[in-house]
Amino acid sequence: MARYWFGDQTADVVVAAGEQVEVASLIGRYAILAPSTSLHVFDYETGDRVLDLLDAAAQPVTSVVTGDDGRIPRFRGPDGAERLLIGQDPATLPEDVDPAGYRWTIVTTSYPDIVDGLRARIAALEADSGGEYVSSAHPLLWAAPGEIDSQISAHVVANLDGRDQTVAHVRASAILGETASMDVTVYIVDMITGGRTPTEVLTLTTADPALTVTPTWGVPDGAGLTVGVEVDGDAQDLTVQVMVK
Template identity: 40%
Template sequence: MRYQFGGTPADFVVAPGQQVQVGPDTLGATAVLIPGARLWVWDPDTGDRLTDLMDHRGEPVAEITADSSGAVPRFRAPDEVKRVLVGQAPDTSSGDAGEHSRHLLASTDWPADVTKLNTRITALENTTGGDDGGGDYVATAHPMMWHMGGPLESRRSPHPYHNLEGRNQTIIVLRAQATITEGTIGVRVVLLDPDTRGGAVAASVTITPEEPWALIRPQVEVSDGTGVTVEVDVPEEAEAEDLTVQVTIR
């Protein structure tokens, strides 16, 4: 999913203007909006420049241009990028090849993501288990939540839980829910060997358009030092989005 940035009342290109006296011994500067400023976008973690962008019309662009009032227009970053750094591009025509300051922008889509996640968590917490679907479970130790927004694809969570309790633990609940329009989605709990980093499937569920949520109580032992993560298998013919997985470890 390409997340959206810019286009809010706070998104303007601002530069210091004329100096003004703001105190007996202090000089300040007026704020000047910069229309038509060329803006580059970078990954905040790696520092790499991002050029796979889309403007507000959905057209591919390598950089963003402020509008006639200096506002940063709406744009979309590469897939799954939720934070970016934005700064003015170097003006090589004037001999200014130096770097300008970069400022962090968070995606404006995050409120919708939070709403979807809260909805999924509420649905999972209200899901009942047992042979007849009755009875609630209350997590007591380490609930591990994983949410994938937008269209689903096969992948493994890059954020495992590691058992560092100095004793064996047990996976007691696996819950999964998604919006599925076609096909069958597989969700698996994977144990990660602390030495080889190899993975072994410990428990799994499948969800379908007819049964878009599932809950099992696998009672799988997690030895001291072992990692636990989750992965989703989405066949090519399947269509699904907005997956939430909860694994409870005690």
């Protein structure tokens, strides 16, 4: 996994309380940007100290030291860490305080790169799936158990995705008699007129009772799919599977 960058942002400074000051009716303290301050880094979830750090020159370090202006320098955290806790060395704190109260969240500055990577992965998934709504192919299934006669199925599956679908694979299988053959045709159906357009024909024989093809056509938005068979001889137990995405 990647080691992400932290530090060197506008808010990444260590501020210490200075001398007391009175302004009008307010009493407060000067804020001092604390230079050369050693900071420990902790796991965000467990609170355990993290020693696996790299400085800006990719050298291993176990703590982070602020610059002359109190700024936390750039450093890299452990693999995959996107947020950490950073704070004062517990040994420098009074004994009666909880060290956890002196740790603050620091978030990686590599988020633009992380987001770009996610966008690239999403784009690759969408390109592979044929559209932004479906990430993998899903099956449309027609099954006819028992003896098969020549027919066109009355069952039409409509494309309701709001976009054209890509057909990834078509598979047909049946049990055929010794000299039988079968033409399995996949039709695109006009859902308004009911008209059918043959788009793929798979010819099953005794020697090849199961076939799978990779089409170059798709199902238009709003259209449907159905199947038909022309049988020559004895045939039974037909299954047709159309994988769309």
